Amino acid sequence: MIDPASRTSSVSFAPAPGAAPLPRMVLAQAGMELRVLLRNGEQLLLTMVIPVLLLVGFSMTSLIDIGGGSRVDFLAPGVIALAVMSTAFTGQAIGTGFERRYGVLKRLGATPLSRFGLLGAKTLAVLAVQVVQITLLSAVALTLGWSPRGGLTGALACALVILLATAAFSSLALLMAGTLRAEATLAAANLVYVVLLGLGGVVFPIDRYPDAVRPFLEALPITALADGLRSVLTEGAGLPLAPLLVLAVWAVAGSLLASRLFRWE
């Protein structure tokens, strides 16, 4: 197992300690997170394959009634919302839960990378995956005849909604991963994905639900994200204030709880 010749190599262990600059540490960690995410088959199923299948499947068939209008124009923003949630919430909760379980967070805690740096790296990796997802889904949707409205200002408004939603979903992911056992996180995060896929206006229009439950559905972060994107991209509205407010409340509440309750081991 060990090459005898290797023992004679001249590695000098003379102490020369020192931390690398923060940006280098954060970029290196983000690169690792990103590679692990993109290599994980189950994660890719949630983040890429299912959204694409939903987009293609429901655009090309009339399995669900979207209440008039172009099918792909309705579906594309919802599926993008699902993709954003799958990475920021589902993938991050499961990934971080197992990192905690296998002592990765503990080991990283013994390196010069600060917790703030680690959070920054995770955020960068999530945003990078989202860029890939949105590019892929947009390309598929455009091929299916999607004609998004809003132009450049619309795109900026969408970016703002997505960033705020990412903050909200990430804080909820870390809250779950930092408090539950890894297996419980795995089960709960997948359950939440499926439930919110059904309830949150992703592919089923929310006005099909009874009036009594609609206020609750509209308070969900996934509904706020999907509605926000849809109002800009499908209806050509300006900045979607109500969804932004909902997402901001989730982000603040989630961050406060996560920073209080997160356990590193």
Next chain:
Amino acid sequence: MDTAAVEVTDLVKSYGSTTAVAGLSFTAPRGAVTALLGPNGAGKTSTIEICEGFRQADSGTVRVLGLDPITDARALKPRVGVMLQAGGVPTGARAGEWLRLMAAFHADPLPPQELMERLGLVSVARTPFRRLSGGQQQRLSLAAAVIGRPELVFLDEPTAGLDPQARMATWELVTELRTAGVGVVLTTHYMEEAERLADRVVIIDHGRVVADGGTDELTGADQELRFRAAPGIDSASLLSALPAGCRVEEFPGGHYVVTCADPQALGPGLLATVTTWCAAQGILPEDLRVQRRSLEDVFLELTGRDLRES
């Protein structure tokens, strides 16, 4: 630079009603190997994890390179290397990329490629952590602990579960670290490991230090004569042939140990007496040797023979 690498004073740590560490004190010098030796559950890992800043002590003080492991964590982390007992690497991360990541956290790291060559990890550089053998996982964790050129490394059971070859490679590395001036604090329950590697051994049991000193101090100058023969030889007859103050003990499997209160008594004369007696009885003493008391003897005397768990 005149402070010790690690200075632990009256350390106490409990988990609920279980006391893991019960008033433990020891000092680990800089640039030397200190082994925390004890049976499983003795409090070794709790102690080392408090030194690493992972856990807060209930009471007592801990100084690592003269600093507090929790309040001075920022200053300490670049200077201290850590190897956890297990895990610590994402299951999907490849060996090489993990080591390069650890290197990227440091200003002047060792070249990852050379370190992998040194530890025989080149062939698995692209293998995910979960597919590495136990020994390869241990060596990767060891490599990650030293890649930042630290002044001090904490190794929690660095050779647990390794095959003899891999254990030897780890011992060589620890010896090299010491030669280069790196302080090493390791936990182990292998007596042989402590005896071979450590300048200083701290024997821990039930959360307390039961003995602490250089390996020579612990084993003392006491010699003993050992041999193997058929079980049930006439020990009383042998004893009567020996000088006053000597003892003969029989251990299972036909192991005999002769010790003498007067260290001078255990010399060439005694050896001749024993072999002559054996010859007269028609007994062939096998594996006959005069040796110093081993750390294992000291350890078992101090921690009790029933406590060996591995």
